[in-house]
Amino acid sequence: MDAKKTGIQNEKLKVARDVLAGLSAGTGGVYFQNSNDFNEGFREAAQAPDVYYVLSFSPQNVKLDGTIHPLKVVLDTHEKLRVEARRGYVAPMETQQEAARTETEVEKLVFSMEELHGLPVQVTAQVEASTLAVKIHVDISLLHFRKEADRNIDTLLFETALFDQDGKYVAGKQGSLDLRLKDASLPKFTQSGINAVTKFQVKPGTYRIRELVHDTESKELSAVNCNVPESR
Numbered sequence: 071m072d073a074k075k076t077g078i079q080n081e082k083l084k085v086a087r088d089v090l091a092g093l094s095a096g097t098g099g100v101y102f103q104n105s106n107d108f109n110e111g112f113r114e115a116a117q118a119p120d121v122y123y124v125l126s127f128s129p130q131n132v133k134l135d136g137t138i139h140p141l142k143v144v145l146d147t148h149e150k151l152r153v154e155a156r157r158g159y160v161a162p163m164e165t166q167q168e169a170a171r172t173e174t175e176v177e178k179l180v181f182s183m184e185e186l187h188g189l190p191v192q193v194t195a196q197v198e199a200s201t202l203a204v205k206i207h208v209d210i211s212l213l214h215f216r217k218e219a220d221r222n223i224d225t226l227l228f229e230t231a232l233f234d235q236d237g238k239y240v241a242g243k244q245g246s247l248d249l250r251l252k253d254a255s256l257p258k259f260t261q262s263g264i265n266a267v268t269k270f271q272v273k274p275g276t277y278r279i280r281e282l283v284h285d286t287e288s289k290e291l292s293a294v295n296c297n298v299p300e301s302r
Contacts, residue, residue: 139161141159143155179293180280186292188285189209192294193206193207195298197298200271200272201271201272202271202272202298206281208264210263210264214287220253220254222256223249224287225246225248226246228284230280233280235278240272247266276297276298278298280293280295281294281296
């Protein structure tokens with residue numbers, strides 16, 4: 071075997087070892103190398119230390135998007151202790167079945183009369199000429215913002231349904247509001263709240279608004295009814 075070919079094989083072996091070392095470190099395992107003593111390797115990997123602590127981590131409000139979230143475990147001590155921990159976790163991906171179930175649950179809520187108040191939401195409606203304007207006011211002081219640098223991140227989803235006086239579905243609209251509030255402006259909006267408006271073209275008559283507001287960070291939901299004054 072010539073030297074060039076041997077060098078290539080050694081480089082491949084080094085790459086393979088680096089991958090195994092990274093996999094071991096990233097999952098909190100032990101990497102045993104440079105020895106043909108398999109018994110010693112198994113003993114070193116399987117043997118627990120004399121004293122150890124097991125810590126668990128349960129993330130809150132995780133988006134089911136399949137993304138990687140880094141983690142870092144740091145010891146607040148000067149003692150010579152060893153940490154074996156994963157360097158992150160992968161959020162599970164929402165399956166099509168779960169998404170379909172969520173969509174079905176939302177549809178049921180739209181056609182329900184039951185009110186839910188997971189979020190502080192107020193809905194008012196007014197008819198001018200043939201336009202019905204629906205105003206949704208949300209008190210954001212209780213929202214669970216996600217922090218990114220100096221921004222406070224959240225997204226609100228709106229589902230607005232229009233029913234006639236006989237309870238028959240007339241029309242519906244969906245919308246979303248992405249909040250990226252700076253730290254400096256957050257107190258202002260926390261005090262005043264935010265407003266969203268959607269409009270329908272209607273014929274004269276009596277209507278009812280069914281409004282669903284969903285906070286994507288906290289997963290909280292409000293579902294409220296609003297009777298519309300008769301339009302002529």
